[in-house]
Amino acid sequence: MRWAQDLRRHSVGDLATVEEQLFALMLLIRSVEAAIERTHRAAKITGSFHSSLGQESCAAGVSLALRDDDIVTSNHRGHGHAVGKGVSAEAVIAEMFRRTNGSSGGRGGSMHIHNRSVGFYGETAIVGGGLGWASGAAWTRKRHGSDAIAVAYAGDGAFANGIFAEAIRVADFWEAPCLFVCENNGWAHSMPSDGVFGPAGSITNVVSAMNVRSEFVDGRDAVKVYETGCELVEYVRTGKPAFIEVAVHRVKAHSVNDADYRYRPKNEGAEWLREYDPINSLRASIRVEQQHAIESAVSAVVDEALEAASNGALPETSDALRGIYATRGLGWDGRAEIR
Amino acid sequence: MRREVWAGMAALRFVDAVRQALADEMEADESVILMGEEVGPLGGVFTVTRDLIERFGPDRVMDAPLAEASFTGFALGAATEGMRPVVEIMFSDFVMIAMDQIVNHAAKLRYMTNEQFDVPIVVRLPGGGGSNHGPQHSQSFESWFAHTPGLIVAMPSNPSDGYWMMRHAIQLNDPVIFLENKAMYFGAEQEVADEPPADPWAAAVPREGSDLTIVSAGRMVGRCLSAAESISTRGIDCEVIDLRYLWPMDVDTVFTSVAKTSRLLVVSEAVEFCGWSGEVASRVAKDAFTSLDAPIFRVGALRCPIPVGVALEDEIIPTVERIEQAVVDCMDF
Numbered sequence: 001m002r003w004a005q006d007l008r009r010h011s012v013g014d015l016a017t018v019e020e021q022l023f024a025l026m027l028l029i030r031s032v033e034a035a036i037e038r039t040h041r042a043a044k045i046t047g048s049f050h051s052s053l054g055q056e057s058c059a060a061g062v063s064l065a066l067r068d069d070d071i072v073t074s075n076h077r078g079h080g081h082a083v084g085k086g087v088s089a090e091a092v093i094a095e096m097f098r099r100t101n102g103s104s105g106g107r108g109g110s111m112h113i114h115n116r117s118v119g120f121y122g123e124t125a126i127v128g129g130g131l132g133w134a135s136g137a138a139w140t141r142k143r144h145g146s147d148a149i150a151v152a153y154a155g156d157g158a159f160a161n162g163i164f165a166e167a168i169r170v171a172d173f174w175e176a177p178c179l180f181v182c183e184n185n186g187w188a189h190s191m192p193s194d195g196v197f198g199p200a201g202s203i204t205n206v207v208s209a210m211n212v213r214s215e216f217v218d219g220r221d222a223v224k225v226y227e228t229g230c231e232l233v234e235y236v237r238t239g240k241p242a243f244i245e246v247a248v249h250r251v252k253a254h255s256v257n258d259a260d261y262r263y264r265p266k267n268e269g270a271e272w273l274r275e276y277d278p279i280n281s282l283r284a285s286i287r288v289e290q291q292h293a294i295e296s297a298v299s300a301v302v303d304e305a306l307e308a309a310s311n312g313a314l315p316e317t318s319d320a321l322r323g324i325y326a327t328r329g330l331g332w333d334g335r336a337e338i339r
Numbered sequence: 340m341r342r343e344v345w346a347g348m349a350a351l352r353f354v355d356a357v358r359q360a361l362a363d364e365m366e367a368d369e370s371v372i373l374m375g376e377e378v379g380p381l382g383g384v385f386t387v388t389r390d391l392i393e394r395f396g397p398d399r400v401m402d403a404p405l406a407e408a409s410f411t412g413f414a415l416g417a418a419t420e421g422m423r424p425v426v427e428i429m430f431s432d433f434v435m436i437a438m439d440q441i442v443n444h445a446a447k448l449r450y451m452t453n454e455q456f457d458v459p460i461v462v463r464l465p466g467g468g469g470s471n472h473g474p475q476h477s478q479s480f481e482s483w484f485a486h487t488p489g490l491i492v493a494m495p496s497n498p499s500d501g502y503w504m505m506r507h508a509i510q511l512n513d514p515v516i517f518l519e520n521k522a523m524y525f526g527a528e529q530e531v532a533d534e535p536p537a538d539p540w541a542a543a544v545p546r547e548g549s550d551l552t553i554v555s556a557g558r559m560v561g562r563c564l565s566a567a568e569s570i571s572t573r574g575i576d577c578e579v580i581d582l583r584y585l586w587p588m589d590v591d592t593v594f595t596s597v598a599k600t601s602r603l604l605v606v607s608e609a610v611e612f613c614g615w616s617g618e619v620a621s622r623v624a625k626d627a628f629t630s631l632d633a634p635i636f637r638v639g640a641l642r643c644p645i646p647v648g649v650a651l652e653d654e655i656i657p658t659v660e661r662i663e664q665a666v667v668d669c670m671d672f
């Protein structure tokens with residue numbers, strides 16, 4: 001995986017255990033989110049972003065269960081999914097900075113991280129919008145003789161939308177090897193999930209009733225997410241869809257501009273993190289020196305990424321109209337390019 | 340790897356021409372697949388895909404559950420992996436359910452991923468009035484799609500174009516909205532041209548004339564030709580332009596015609612208000628202003644749901660008589 005190579009450049013030895021791998025990846029994801037939040041505050045970035053800080057066990061547990069040739073689609077809170085699949089921290093942060101070294105050349109932003117070469121087909125800013133994409137892509141790979149699979153991440157909010165049941169139904173009907181991941185972070189923006197669906201695990205019951213293999217995992221235990229992820233990924237490789245709901249916690253507000261104090265106690269996220277931080281929970285099973293080595297490598301990777309992102313070129317304004325159509329001769333203004 | 344095939348140049352009805360194009364493209368390219376409701380054994384409610392499942396099998400002619408958003412998204416996913424899905428939306432009205440996948444995803448994917456993904460997908464929309472299916476089965480949404488960056492909007496008016504424009508659409512690497520007026524399916528047979536048009540995007544001029552230019556697309560082209568024929572007995576000689584594509588729009592052919600006739604009428608089955616005919620009018624008003632001897636006239640559907648019966652539908656959708664009247668009014672100016 002790309003992220004592990006990046007860490008190795010900063011003299012972390014082999015990440016020998018699953019716990020070390022999860023710890024390193026989760027820490028990297030959290031550090032990227034934290035770096036983005038810091039720089040956002042420093043007014044380097046306009047627009048919004050949605051932090052996955054605190055939810056890292058889902059992205060990390062699922063990502064470690066995947067192969068390089070697997071495909072991932074994600075949602076608006078997808079920086080962690082991207083890093084886990086191998087999008088470099090530089091490409092994520094530079095995309096936030098709207099630089100040409102960003103994963104979408106600086107024209108997508110926080111909600112449009114795309115990196116095809118590592119299988120991260122990418123985020124979509126429409127809740128539930130990427131589910132069909134993932135299953136259609138996975139189905140095509142299978143048709144061409146590959147046992148690669150797709151993972152479609154969505155939040156609990158997406159599972160209130162009709163596309164959720166439709167996408168799983170169609171994937172099952174056409175036997176698309178797609179793992180649907182419901183990252184249940186407890187909140188659909190300001191709406192508490194349990195008020196909509198019932199307690200965590202309820203969405204899993206719905207999918208089970210659709211006769212699709214489904215599992216529920218408490219995301220405070222990253223190892224458990226990984227193990228269940230591996231089981232399901234292995235099952236999906238046989239050519240069927242499956243579903244996993246991972247209960248995580250949205251530590252930050254819905255977005256950087258969101259006044260979450262209006263709908264939940266002010267320190268609720270921070271207090272949850274103090275008590276249940278899934279990263280800290282892993283420390284007991286990792287030697288202290290190795291923890292430090294990983295921490296300093298993560299920190300170096302993120303510093304390097306921030307630096308490279310800040311130094312990235314801004315897109316040429318003349319580039320704004322490029323690439324709408326693949327068809328030769330079709331520019332933004334109809335046939336302007338061939339007239 | 341494409342295999343070129345015999346194109347079946349017989350006189351065909353519109354429905355047969357579109358079916359023949361699908362079959363010939365499927366024969367030429369294994370990545371072409373069909374998806375949609377009832378496209379399999381039933382062959383589509385308008386029989387466009389009839390017998391194709393027997394010929395190409397259920398792996399390529401895929402009956403979909405009644406889930407337009409999901410199977411359109413699925414098709415998009417397949418397209419990003421190199422398939423060329425042709426999606427049938429049973430009645431164009433149902434495309435509203437799939438609009439997010441078309442407008443927010445298929446149309447933007449190439450641009451917003453910085454050209455990492457192409458979406459070679461054709462969405463077939465049997466639409467418009469004339470078959471008396473009522474308010475939720477008769478709409479003409481072409482202006483909505485022409486308004487959306489990233490889409491190509493094809494609107495054939497006759498069997499030969501139904502054939503060649505469909506083949507062209509399937510070969511393109513961009514999402515194409517393919518509008519099939521369902522009232523045209525079982526109309527007169529027409530010889531399919533031996534070759535595709537030299538310029539696939541160019542508008543056609545099915546009737547030359549010197550007094551007034553009528554611009555239209557899809558089923559309304561036939562009504563414009565009828566109106567032109569009828570009014571010629573009163574000494575008015577209309578030129579009729581069939582745009583064929585609403586995007587890209589061949590306004591150059593319109594300019595050339597208006598330079599000759601100095602009068603313009605634009606006829607759409609789509610609602611006139613904020614519709615594509617306004618775009619034609621605006622382009623001509625700006626870039627061919629000095630050619631004009633009269634205000635530009637437009638005839639489109641009234642801004643009203645499409646009622647079910649023939650009598651009421653004719654009050655809303657342009658009729659030959661309304662088109663003739665507009666020609667007279669424009670000539671009288």
